[in-house]
Amino acid sequence: MAIASQKDFFSGLMFTAVGASFAWGATSFEVGTAAKMGPGYFPLMLGVLLAILGLIVTVRSLSKGGPGGDKIGAFAWRPLCFVLGANLAFGALLVGVPALGFPAFGLIVAIYALVIVASLAQPGFQLKSTLILATILAIGSYLAFVKLLSLQFPVWPSFLTN
Known part of the structure; x- marks a missing residue:
């Protein structure tokens, strides 16, 4: 399967990696429950949501993209x-x-x-x-x-x- 948008594909991978890292790092803290949140609850939920968002962007980049494949330009x-x-x-x-x-x-x-x-x-x-x-x-x-x-x-x- 070809990548339709390189920009979306790599940004989705970055979101997924950062979100998974935050979620994994949050597991070293007490997470608690939604009713009684621990210090790891917010970073865990934020990391999971960011990873899910990254996966959605990555999958969508395989089917939808700009003209010419939305190539990544030179690094700034x-x-x-x-x-x-x-x-x-x-x-x-x-x-x-x-x-x-x-x-x-x-x-x-x-x-x-x-x-x-x-x-x-x-x-x-x-x-x-x-x-x-x-x-x-x-x-x-x-x-x-x-x-x-x-x-x-x-x-x-x-x-x-x-």
Whole structure:
């Protein structure tokens, strides 16, 4: 049987693999019942639903597809690297990396780094619009997480607040 849509086929396989992995990982926690859910109940159900959705997409890709078989294009390395790098930079800057002697720079600096590095993923990078977005996200995150939710994590660089 020929694959009618390569995009749907491989995305369905990815959904199935991720869903099955979550479901399998959730079995190491107490699952419980629908009336009394344990910590593994939600990841198990979410994993099972994701795996079922992946199977449906995979099976449908064998019969329905776009013109020309919906071929998979070139892999987008640039966005992948910059978006993953932005998330890693955010985590490292937010709380630091004590094992490497890297201090915490806090929420504000981490959000600016996240937005700037992630914005480099697009070909038409514009610093002005990126800084405007970073400022809006930094203010909104500060208000939402620090003021409204009272979450305890560094807001400013540790060497400035000590």
